[in-house]
Amino acid sequence: MNDQRPVGELLRDWRRRRRLTQFDLAGLAQISTRHVSFIETGRSLPSRAMLLRLADRLDVPLRERNQLMTAAGLAPMYSERSLDHPALHEAHAAIELVLYGHEPHPALAVDRHWNLIAHNRAVAPLLAGLPDFLLARPANVLRASLHPEGLATRIVNPGEWRAHILHRLRHQIDTTGDPVLQALYEELAAYPAPEDYDETELPSSLHVAVPFRLRSELGELAFISTTTVFGTPMDVTLSEVAIESFFPADAATAQAMRAFGASLTPDDPAQGRMRDGH
Numbered sequence: 464m465n466d467q468r469p470v471g472e473l474l475r476d477w478r479r480r481r482r483l484t485q486f487d488l489a490g491l492a493q494i495s496t497r498h499v500s501f502i503e504t505g506r507s508l509p510s511r512a513m514l515l516r517l518a519d520r521l522d523v524p525l526r527e528r529n530q531l532m533t534a535a536g537l538a539p540m541y542s543e544r545s546l547d548h549p550a551l552h553e554a555h556a557a558i559e560l561v562l563y564g565h566e567p568h569p570a571l572a573v574d575r576h577w578n579l580i581a582h583n584r585a586v587a588p589l590l591a592g593l594p595d596f597l598l599a600r601p602a603n604v605l606r607a608s609l610h611p612e613g614l615a616t617r618i619v620n621p622g623e624w625r626a627h628i629l630h631r632l633r634h635q636i637d638t639t640g641d642p643v644l645q646a647l648y649e650e651l652a653a654y655p656a657p658e659d660y661d662e663t664e665l666p667s668s669l670h671v672a673v674p675f676r677l678r679s680e681l682g683e684l685a686f687i688s689t690t691t692v693f694g695t696p697m698d699v700t701l702s703e704v705a706i707e708s709f710f711p712a713d714a715a716t717a718q719a720m721r722a723f724g725a726s727l728t729p730d731d732p733a734q735g736r737m738r739d740g741h
Contacts, residue, residue, distance in 0.1 A: 470514070470534035475503040477521045480640055491520040511537050524639060525702045526575075543699035546580065554693065554701050561691060565708050567724025569686070575703035576643050577605045584727060585720065588681050589614070604707075605632065609651050619676035619683060621657035627673040674712045681719045685712040 478488050485503070489496040494513075501507035502517075509517065514535055518528045529539035546555050562570045562583040569589060571582035578601035590598065590607070593614070597607045605628055607613045618624050632648045635641070672687040686709035696702035711717035 468534065469505055470509065470531055471503040471505045473527075473531055473534055474509075474517060474521070476640070477518075477523055477527075478503075480637065481521055483521075488517070488520060492516050509535060511535075511540075515540070522638075525696065525699045527639075529699065541697060541699050541702075546700060546704070551698065551701060554698075558704065558706065561706050561708070566727065567720045568711065569709040570706060571604065572704055572706050573604055574601075574700075575639075575641070576601075576647065577603050579604055580704065585723065588679050588723065589677060589684075591680055603647070605647065605651060609654050611655055614677065615654070615657075617678045619678060619685075620674065623673060624675060625657065672712075675709065676712075681723055682715070684716045684719060686710060686716065687712045 478485070483491075485499045486496050489499045492499070492513075498507065502509050502513075511532070514531055514537070515528070518531055523531065525541045526543070529541055529543075532539050542550075544551055546558075558572055558581065562572060562581060566583050566585050569583065569585040571586055572580040574580055593607060594612050597610060597613050608618075609615050609625055609628060615621055615625075629648065629652060632644060632651070636644045636648060675686045675688065677684050677686075688707050688709050691706040691708065693701055693704065711720060
């Protein structure tokens with residue numbers, strides 16, 4: 464996303480996206496409403512310190528903070544390296560540790576657009592049989608999940624899962640304003656909806672989390688998922704990595720995954736290396 468507008472306009476958009484008034488933002492940043500107004504209208508150019516303070520209060524992602532800096536005539540604040548860069552070695556190792564330490568349960572790492580960066584060996588049975596065009600890099604996990612030639616035909620609760628995915632993606636778009644995510648949302652929403660789909664219907668109150676139920680070569684599996692992100696990233700790429708870890712949602716799935724885990728041999732480090740998806 465390369466927005467060439469003045470910094471004041473960009474800040475105003477982020478403020479509105481966060482549903483804040485100028486008065487609200489001034490209170491959060493401990494400055495006057497007049498100062499906020501002057502910055503947004505271009506009558507005052509913010510310093511680096513002020514821009515960082517406002518971006519922090521508005522929870523602006525690191526990539527867009529760099530954009531704010533550039534728009535204000537300042538040097539970008541945050542680096543953007545590939546995951547295999549030597550400077551990110553420890554973070555790279557931490558991602559692999561989480562992925563492979565989660566076996567025999569599935570876990571995968573994705574970038575900000577839900578493109579697959581890496582996965583552990585327990586993901587393979589879930590993806591078995593998918594057409595090559597859905598697995599070609601950069602493979603998008605949401606597209607693979609809802610595409611009519613993808614996992615959609617094997618998901619046991621397709622309406623519930625579709626509603627969950629689209630709701631989560633809408634929230635991410637509201638938070639980031641990312642046009643690539645908006646295009647992805649429009650693509651996924653255009654896929655044929657299952658008969659049990661109702662976007663206004665809330666998930667069943669019987670669930671503590673929306674389950675992912677899938678028919679697989681290991682039998683019918685049910686998972687709930689958690690998302691892990693780096694808590695204090697200072698690199699754009701690292702800030703946009705998310706690890707999705709799946710846990711058995713019932714005893715049958717737990718047993719099936721234990722049996723799958725018992726069939727795994729010690730991993731060859733050369734095969735277990737994470738591939739950068741950027």
